[in-house]
Amino acid sequence: GESVGLHLPTLSVQEGDNSIINCAYSNSASDYFIWYKQESGKGPQFIIDIRSNMDKRQGQRVTVLLNKTVKHLSLQIAATQPGDSAVYFCAEKAIQGAQKLVFGQGTRLTINP
Amino acid sequence: DVKVTQSSRYLVKRTGEKVFLECVQDMDHENMFWYRQDPGLGLRLIYFSYDVKMKEKGDIPEGYSVSREKKERFSLILESASTNQTSMYLCASSPVRGGTDTQYFGPGTRLTVL
Numbered sequence: 001g002e003s004v005g006l007h008l009p010t011l012s013v014q015e016g017d018n019s020i021i022n023c024a025y026s027n028s029a030s031d032y033f034i035w036y037k038q039e040s041g042k043g044p045q046f047i048i049d050i051r052s053n054m055d056k057r058q059g060q061r062v063t064v065l066l067n068k069t070v071k072h073l074s075l076q077i078a079a080t081q082p083g084d085s086a087v088y089f090c091a092e093k094a095i096q097g098a099q100k101l102v103f104g105q106g107t108r109l110t111i112n113p
Numbered sequence: 114d115v116k117v118t119q120s121s122r123y124l125v126k127r128t129g130e131k132v133f134l135e136c137v138q139d140m141d142h143e144n145m146f147w148y149r150q151d152p153g154l155g156l157r158l159i160y161f162s163y164d165v166k167m168k169e170k171g172d173i174p175e176g177y178s179v180s181r182e183k184k185e186r187f188s189l190i191l192e193s194a195s196t197n198q199t200s201m202y203l204c205a206s207s208p209v210r211g212g213t214d215t216q217y218f219g220p221g222t223r224l225t226v227l
């Protein structure tokens with residue numbers, strides 16, 4: 001069935017280092033992917049998205065990479081800051097034309113000073 | 114910026130009570146969604162709506178109903194609250210047009226049923 005998962009449930013990085021958060025998806029027909037950030041006690045916040053006709057997309061300090069061959073998605077955060085501490089979710093739009101998203105379980109990113 | 118607001122951040126109710134959770138979005142989005150979020154289970158879709166007075170069941174609709182009388186407002190109703198409905202409830206909205214499929218979330222309502 002359709003599923004979106006994460007390789008690691010927790011990730012600790014040193015402040016200033018780059019962070020890489022991974023996500024695997026199972027539906028090769030998925031055409032849209034999103035990364036969300038959720039801070040404690042808040043709702044998920046949109047970070048960046050990518051469509052399946054792209055391999056890479058960059059935002060401010062963040063880059064999303066999509067490898068359709070192995071059905072893998074990653075979020076790279078450059079120069080990680082304390083404010084980046086949060087749970088990061090990937091989401092997948094798995095049905096052509098529908099608006100439903102399938103969410104991964106999330107990875108908790110912790111920044112060490 | 115898209116703004117999705119939810120009527121309460123924290124709510125405590127008793128078993129058997131009827132509970133209303135309200136969500137309002139100010140970006141004229143056609144689609145609105147209700148999720149619940151539980152540790153280890155992630156976000157699960159309860160109901161969604163494509164338009165006014167339209168509703169579709171999500172993955173876990175049992176024990177819930179919804180109402181969408183106006184485009185900007187989507188209500189989640191727990192007809193008779195039970196302790197297993199203690200959870201974080203998240204509302205989201207997304208546009209049909211505009212070139213994005215992104216869903217924008219509200220801050221969440223943490224509901225405790227005693």
